[in-house]
Amino acid sequence: MAEIMSLSEAVTANVNDGDTVALEGFTHLIPFAAGHEIIRQGRKDLTLVRMTPDVVYDQLIGAGCARKLVFSWGGNPGVGSLHRFRDAVEHDWPSALEIEEHSHAGMAARYVAGASGLPFGVLRGYVGTDLPKHTDTIAAITCPFTGEQLTAVPALRPDVTVIHAQQADRHGNVGLWGIRGVQKEAVMSAQRSIVTVEEIVDELNPRVTVMLPSWVVTAVAEVPSGAHPSYAHGYYERDNAFYQAWEDISRERDSFDAWIDRHIRNTRDFSEHLALVREEGVVMA
Amino acid sequence: MTATLDPPSTKATTDEIMTVVAARELKDGVVCFVGIGLPSTAANLARHMHAPNAVLIYESGTIGAKPTRPPLSIGDGELADTADCVVSVPEIFSYWLQAGRVDVGFLGAAQLDRYGNINTTVVGDYDHPKVRLPGAGGAPEIAASAKQTFLLLRQTPRAFVEQLDFRTSVGNAEGGSSRSSLGMTGAGPAVVITDIGVLRPDPQTGEFVLTALHPGRTVDEAVAATGWPLRVSDDLTVTGPPTAEEISALRALTGA
Structure with a gap:
């Protein structure tokens, strides 16, 4: 049965230095809050797995959490390059990044094999x-x-998979709807899983199309807006202005470091991070 | 509907001409796997003009999406809201693309060679890249399994190269019958639409040949923008200029 706990406790208990970690969510429901918590807790030497390493992996790579990246498309969707990913691959900054590169169809097949118990x-x-x-x-x-x-x-078999969903009930059963990506396969191929949710409810919304029973999930944490600047269908829209702003924040090492320190390392949790982003008014949040 | 535009805004930009000409290639009822950016804009323009029954598939798993504006990312919420159905990413690539249910794959690229092979991975050496590009995404299997592919990119010597730095997705391979010997189920690239004109493959060699120029563009410009000795068709034509209706529908879509 999934244990309901804080995100900070969930990351401490389930993400270790050197682990293979998959954060999934295909443009929708990207687990940004969990990515931030991994940076805040200073995890290192991770093998990061993700079909579309976008801004959340740019943050993890630039912050020095990753040793290796397993992926199929690394960009800022609709905007351009991931500058921290490129700096790591092109100039080994902040450290060398080993890459294992696939296509989307190949990554999807690898998750399905992992979830199916096939080699x-x-x-x-x-x-x-x-x-x-x-x-x-x-x-x-x-x-x-x-x-x-x-x-x-x-097969992909992450030590831990992290996803974000709209809802969980009080028993830790998880429900999501809208674009569903590869999250079910990613959770079911992993040894452990953390699911952050918009809210914990008495009864899951009937719109739910992907259901993960409590007993296949390790930890559930309630983190409202935990997918920002990605979106949660039925809760809030994609913050396209943030994705565009990330181009300037991430282009230079200094501006990136300053942003990560101020907005992630020096904030207590994701709600404080969001409050800061809103207060600065640079981007819609 | 007759659109009237003020004289200054009737002049289409080169991107607009490219998008309009690409949209015309899509027949009504086509099942089209769409990449983000210009391909997505072109496919949506076709849907608003002559191809209201075109089925747009995005790799995020949205089938039959009908966005009112081109989305910024391939997974924007509007795609799911307007789709006939939403499936998982493993399903979109296996049941829909790999099984042969896609008529046209619409792709862009950073580099293209004369046989329509494309690179979206690196510029320079793979282990020490000059520019690290996003990578394969869905393109290799779209290029392999869609019944045919349309390629849409601006024509420059940096993009139209003699030798790709990396072959991410296969077009007509090394030309001749080399693609068919790879056992792919799709027929490969049928057309390359650029800001200068249109290229189509020589049926024997598979090499892309300039077959049309956009109004006002010249063969010399096309040759200068191509990194291999560009062949020009004996039957070179000129594409029809964008109509007022096309430009007005396109600008309504993009908010330009």
Whole structure:
């Protein structure tokens, strides 16, 4: 059964230095509050897994939490580059970042294999591209029934997966709706999981389309607006102005460091962070 | 509906011409897997003009999305609100794309070669990149499994290169029959639409050839913007200029 606790307790209990950690959410329900708490608690040497490392992983990488990144698309959606990700790959700042690079279809197949208890996933993919030359976790395989050449990718099995959802009930059953991404597979492929939610309710909303029973979740923490600047369908919109502002905040190391110190390391929790962001009025929150 | 525009605003920008010409390539009822940016704008313009029954699929899992404005990201809430259905990311790539249910994949790129192979991964050496780009995303499997792909990018010597720094997604491979020997289910790139004109593949060699220029653009400009010796079709045509209706619908979409 999932234990309901504070986000700070959930991260302390479940995210260790050196762990393989997946924060999922496909543009919707991105667990920013949990990412911030990992930075606040100073976790290091993490292998970060995520299909679309966007601003939340730019923050984790720039803050020095990551040793390795497993991913398929790293950018600021609709805006441009992730400057901290690029600085780490191009100039080893703040430290070298090993990368294991896939396509979306490959990452999805890897999560499905992990959630299914299989050693690998199979797909028609990567053939004729340069990805297999640089990524060891892509291998050709022959179908034993038809003789077709296909591609195998190993299962992902994170030590801990972190997602954000709209609701949990008082037993820790989790419900989400809207764009659902790969969160169910990411939770079910992991050893442990943390789910932050907009609110804990007596009864889950009937709009729920993805349901994770309490007994497949490790910890649930109530963090209102915990996906900001991403969005939570039915609760608040995507803060596009923040994504655009991130371009300037993150471009230089100094401005990035100052932002992380002021807005994450020197705030007690996500609600204080949000209050600060709102007070500065730089971005809508 | 007859749109009337003040003379200064009737002049379309190069991005607008590209988007309008790309939109015209989409037939009504087409099932189109759409990337963000210009492809998304073009697909939505087509839906508002001649292709009201086009089915737009975004990789976030929204099938039949009908956004009123082009979204900033491929997972904006409006896509889910207006979609016929919302499925998981593993499902969109397996049941819908890989199984062959997508007619057209609409892609952009940082680099393109003469065979329509594209790079969205790195500029320079992979281990010591000059510029680290976002990476593959959904593109390799869209390029492999969509029945055909349309490519949309600005034509410059930095983008239209003799040799890709990294092959992220396969077009006509090394030309000739090399793509079909890779066992892909989709036919590959059918058209490249740029700010200068339109390129289509030579049916024998698979090499992209300039087949049309946008009004006012020249062959010399196209050749100068291409990093390989660009072949020009004997039947070179000129694309129809954007109509007032197209420009007005496009500006209503983008808020320009």
